[in-house]
């Protein structure tokens with residue numbers, strides 16, 4: 316045992332190791348066969364052929380199964396109270412989704428105690444972890460007052476470092492006839508109260524929520540205060556959101572359901588600048604749980620990928636438009652409904668999510684990366700889409716520590 320890093324752990328006998336690192340004939344997923352991974356101090360210390368695996372203090376026998384980087388869910392709204400099952404039922408009977416139910420959840424969230432909100436986030440975080448999610452982004456957005464937004468972010472921060480201030484989710488009822496005043500509140504006192512707890516800022520840029528001018532004003536002031544930018548864009552109809560995200564150098568444009576050719580070109584034009592090292596890539600984060608749950612047409616992932624855009628998959632877990640915490644479900648939907656190959660979908664749910672959060676220590680299995688691993692009850696990543704709805708996650712390691720299986 317190393318005195319500095321503590322006991323080492325060997326994950327051995329891996330039939331298919333998805334690294335997301337270029338490797339020989341391993342394709343875009345960087346697949347290695349008959350591999351082993353050594354973990355020390357919560358990080359990956361060594362990857363190689365199982366037959367050359369070094370000795371370790373502990374051992375997990377993968378027994379020929381597939382091992383992936385833990386899923387990176389880069390878009391969720393876990394801080395809320397109540398649910399909207401009746402609204403879902405009405406939708407499945409023909410009602411459209413408009414986002415109007417957000418205000419119902421705002422009422423329930425404001426009325427809930429800290430402990431109730433914390434228990435709900437904890438329940439959903441565990442649910443996600445059991446399905447292989449080792450990193451999750453969590454937004455505020457159901458408080459919509461200075462104190463309730465700060466409280467939502469404080470509670471989110473107990474579960475993740477990837478916290479997002481979404482005070483501009485919708486204009487709350489008490490500001491319905493003076494939206495400019497609400498934008499002033501978001502840009503001033505609400506942002507100041509959110510800053511200690513937030514890493515990102517987001518706006519729901521959509522007809523009925525915030526237009527491009529309001530969104531630009533809010534995101535710019537957040538960016539100037541040091542927050543990274545992400546944006547709900549083009550979910551319910553075509554609009555300026557995606558192009559605004561690219562204009563501002565956002566890490567991610569999320570939903571991307573209704574895109575024009577110009578939107579796709581704008582996303583595809585964002586590339587890592589290898590000279591300066593800057594990363595102005597705006598990832599197209601697709602959220603198929605929302606289309607499933609609102610019975611809407613799915614985004615055209617194939618067109619985005621063929622144009623050269625970077626695509627991520629995430630759950631959008633929230634009580635209105637997408638009440639799922641399951642990344643395997645999103646992978647299966649993306650393959651069946653959005654023209655993605657299983658390899659593209661697995662990459663988007665791991666490395667793609669990491670790019671959308673501008674992280675290079677997760678979503679990838681290489682020496683020095685976080686030891687966030689998902690062991691499947693299956694011999695290949697293909698099974699995630701091939702066997703939809705089946706609980707295929709056998710074990711999850713987060714920072715090298717076995718979790719709740």
Ligand code: NIG
Pocket residue numbers: 392414416417420519547550605631633634635636637
């Ligand atoms: O990403 N579209 C905006 N926000 C959420 C839905 C929120 C809700 O319906 O409660 C989304 O889909």
Ligand code: FE
Pocket residue numbers: 390392547631
């Ligand atoms: Fe969302």
